[in-house]
Amino acid sequence: MSTRRVVVVGYGMAGARLAEEIRRRDRGGDRVAVTVVGAEVHPAYNRVLLSAVVAGAMSPDSVRLHGSDWAAEHAVDLRLGVSVRAIDRAARCVTLSDESTVDYEALVLATGSRAWVPPTEGLRGDGGALAPGVVTFRDLDDCAAIVAAARPGAPVAVLGGGLLGLEAARGLAGRGNLVTVVHPVGHLMERQLDPAGGGVLARTLGALGMEFRLGRTAARYVPGDGLKLDDGSHVPADLVVVSAGVRAETGLAASAGLAVDSGVIVDDALRTSDSRVHAIGDCAQHPDTVAGLVQPAWEQAEVLADLLTGTNPAARYRGTPVVTRLKARDVDLAALGDVHAEVDSADAEVLCLQDPVRGRYAKLVIREDRVVGAIVLGLPDAAATITQLYDAKTPVPTDRLALLLGRALPSAGVVAHSPADLPASAVVCRCNSVTKGQLVTAWRSGAVTVPDLATATRATTGCGGCAEAVRGIADWLTRA
Structure with missing residues (x-):
């Protein structure tokens, strides 16, 4: 069987994850030869944690996704500090800024987005x-x-x-x-x-x-x-x-004649208007995706890895129900789904709780007895419980006030207070879709510390918001 040549343009969180997922499915590189082109000189790192670097809580090295030897260990041709200057779709070849060329059978654009600078007088020289x-x-x-x-x-x-x-x-x-x-x-x-x-x-x-x-x-x-x-x-x-704000990096795609709107337009197979060219992450425009968040990019990487390796030719990306978390020290905020429904909405049950003196605010939007939107500030237990309900699309407990306060009963099937009360199917790490059951399995296989669990399951390696929950599950398993 011939080896398929895949070129990934971009070594950010989306491009790096795609290369990982391809190698997970094709460890020896027998089916897919991977070349990754990264414009930055750094190995891939977690952009979600950059605010912690600014705060001094984390070092630049601690947010790296890959070590300097990762590419060699995984048979990936990694080109750092160079960019793709042009795409020749007819010849299936990309020209790099160092004048070298790379042929491809499948090309993946993971070029991300760039910061937008408003046209304020004096900001630019x-x-x-x-x-x-x-x-x-x-x-x-x-x-x-x-x-x-x-x-x-x-x-x-x-x-x-x-x-x-x-x-x-x-x-x-x-x-x-x-x-x-x-x-x-x-x-x-x-x-x-x-x-x-x-x-x-x-x-x-x-x-x-x-x-x-x-x-x-x-x-x-x-x-x-x-x-x-x-x-x-x-x-x-x-x-x-x-x-x-940011703008999707679409210049390369547009110059190659691909269909572009606010991003590079893709279908459920993450194909652009050229079936041999795909796009994922911030640069891709899919109808059911919110740009700028890591979870959709990583789910897209899994789907595309299935397709490029032939592991699952029927794999399709159908969108991601996103939960946004503010990663700021001493602030616990989660927002999901339809947050703008009014309290007097005719088609939804909307509940609000405000306690501004203590920094607490909760808004819950329910339709057909399911959570369709929520804002939860300063109430971490309620945020965990509501997020589980939202993910599982399970009925909301009848005691809505208890839910807003994070005091849902065990019979509701979603309690955040104790790991023992969580069902195995409960998603603990949303960024990587890691469930409690997967963490328990990894722990029983020898991953008994949080770093070991992170290596085995990838939990905590996204936004880091689940670190305390993972630590709690590890402690609970140790005690049990």
């Missing part, structure tokens, strides 16, 4: 480069630049009150910087939160030393001085961190 004192928050080099520039006690402005902007802001506040977040919408994280939830989050983060200018945009940046806002007010800033 001559030639389009970022002005002195302005840094985006997107990759490991950005983290190094932020840490180098953000001396303790210095004022820092963060442009963007979305998920990444708040994670960067919290990390900087934890380093002792005076952080002001400028956000054009009237409440934080408007994609994932309603106004009430955004208000409680702002109050919670404010108590941790952050300030907010909501409903405002930056009109001008002056290096060494700060930002002038659209209402004439001033935000002092020695450093401006731009986290105002």
Whole structure:
């Protein structure tokens, strides 16, 4: 049987995971020869944890997904520090920035996304480069630049009150910087939160030393001085961190004549308009996917690995029900599904609980006795229970208030208080779709520590939000 040549463009979280999944199915490389092209000089790393690097809680080395010898050990032709300059679809060949060429039978675009910089006067200098004192928050080099520039006690402005902007802001506040977040919408994280939830989050983060200018945009940046806002007010800033959103990297696909919209358009087999070219991760546009999150990218990588290795020719990607978690120290926030339903909605049961003084907010949206949306801030037990109900699509307990407070009864089949109460099918690590049953099996096979369980199952290696749950299960198994 001939070996199929697969070229993966991009060595971020999606591209790295695809290469791993291909090798899991084809360990010796007999069926698939893999070449991965990465524009960055670093081995693959977990972008989800970059805010912890900014905060100083994790080192750059600790967020690496692969060691320097990973490619050689897994028979992967890894090209670092080079990019793909052109795709010749007729010849099935890519030309790299170092003038070398690589032939392919299947090409996978995992080019990710780039930080969007708003057209604010002064943010860019001559030639389009970022002005002195302005840094985006997107990759490991950005983290190094932020840490180098953000001396303790210095004022820092963060442009963007979305998920990444708040994670960067919290990390900087934890380093002792005076952080002001400028956000054009009237409440934080408007994609994932309603106004009430955004208000409680702002109050919670404010108590941790952050300030907010909501409903405002930056009109001008002056290096060494700060930002002038659209209402004439001033935000002092020695450093401006731009986290105002991302745009899919589609330039390579567009120049090759592939169909592109806000991303590279793909079908359920993750094929582009050329059946020999696929796309996954942030650069791909699938009708049932939310861009910018790791879980969809990794599920796409599993489907595509099945297809490229012939392991499961019927594999298809049908979308991912996403749970968004804010990875900020001292803040526990989860948002999922339809969060914008109104309390007086005619087609849904909507319950809200607000306790802003204690930093707690819960909103639950139920249709046909199933969870279809939720915002849970400051109530980790409730977040775990509601997420399990959402994943399993099981009926909601009749005592809705107990559910919002994280006190659902064992008869509901979803209790977060004790690992013993969790069913084996309960998903513990959403990023990697790892269930309690899989963790128990790995533990019984000798993976008795959290690092061992991470190696055996990949739990905790995504956003890291399940680390405490995995540790709890390991402790419970040890005691039992």
